[in-house]
Amino acid sequence: MSDDYKVDGLSNAQVRALAKRSRAYLRFSEADFIDVLALEQVDHIWTVHGPKPFRLEAVSDSELLTDSGLTTFDGVHILTRVRRSVRRDALLGHGYPRFTYAHELGHATLHPRHLLQGASMPRRRQGNTKFNWIPSFQSAEHQAMVFAAAFLINDETARNLSTADDVAIRYGLSLEAARIYFEQLLEEIERPLSAERVRRMADEFKAIVGGNESGKRxxxxxxxxxxxxxxxxxxxxxxxxxxxxxxxxxxxxxxxxxxxx
Structure with a gap:
């Protein structure tokens, strides 16, 4: 069982878009605060390779000694297991277990090909080791983290929050995951402004080099x-x-x- 896998490359923005598609498939599009325990009632999820049979179950802590959650393929379903203690804390609305559910759903959604080939994708209780030789955009763990934040967060609400801390507290995220989400959100808001700046630069460029020979700067x-x-x-x-x-x-x-x- 590996801590991380090299997978097909996806930018943060692409992962976020896929997470929103997953929300829509599961009819969570308008939800502000998703009840992650509802995933236990889901029998199919949307994945990057189309809808797949899915099962999520809580198991005894002794079955997942080092992991909070684990996603595999059982021959029929993409199977996610979580520790019963994690489920109990998710029921109470605690942040870490909520993120664990969404993190493992990220693996199930983004990495079905690897799972069907025998990969096991855990969320380690002490944190997953990330390998320097795997770029972030090709890291299964990085993608699952970005997915989990985007899946749990309602964009319309988040746009009214001021800082990554606010996002982390409201949605029960790690500060790192909230920061990535918040920076991506700011980039999307800023992009039209950046495009306008580039257009102004282009106009200035044309003014500098345009005109007749005697009028050129x-x-x-x-x-x-x-x-x-x-x-x-x-x-x-x-x-x-x-x-x-x-x-x-x-x-x-x-x-x-x-x-x-």
Whole structure:
């Protein structure tokens, strides 16, 4: 049994979208605070490979000595087992067991191919070991963590919360999971604003290089190549930002940790 598996790559945004699709399939779309024990009544779930038979059961703590939850394939169902003590705490609304249920559902939803091939995907009681050789976007554990947060959180409510701490407290998440979710939410809100900034940069670029020959401004290009197209046609616009004349990519900074605008 491994602590982590290398799986098909998914961005955080893609995982979140899949979690919302799972919510919709299970008719939780409008729920603010999901009752995770309702998953015990579910006999099919939606997965990235289509609907699959599913079973969730609580077992004695002695059957899962080192794990809070474990997802496998029993030959018919994608099977998730949780410790009875975890179920009891979930019944009381505690955060860790709620996240355990959603975390294991994440494995069942995102990684059925690996499960059907014999993989066992646990949530360790002492925390799962993550391997440095597995990038986050290909880590089964990372994906399950992002999925669990997105599955448990109602976006409309979360948009009215101020910090990752607020999200973690309201939905019973680890601060790390809440931070990833909150940063992703802010990115989605910010994206249209970023697009507008890029459009302004492009307009400024056209103003600089457009017009007739006598009206053109002199452009001072950097000696460094563009990290996107490789052409040495980078010039400064709007303070510390740079644009490539060849491909029109905009950088917030250059060299010391490039970030596209």
């Amino acid at each position: 002199t452009i001072s290009f950097l000696d460094d190549p563009c990290l996107s197209c490789g052409q040495k046609e980078l010039f400064p616009v709007n303070g510390s930002r740079y644009m490539c004349r060849a491909c029109e990519r905009v950088y917030d900074r250059y060299q010391d940790g490039d970030q596209a605008g």
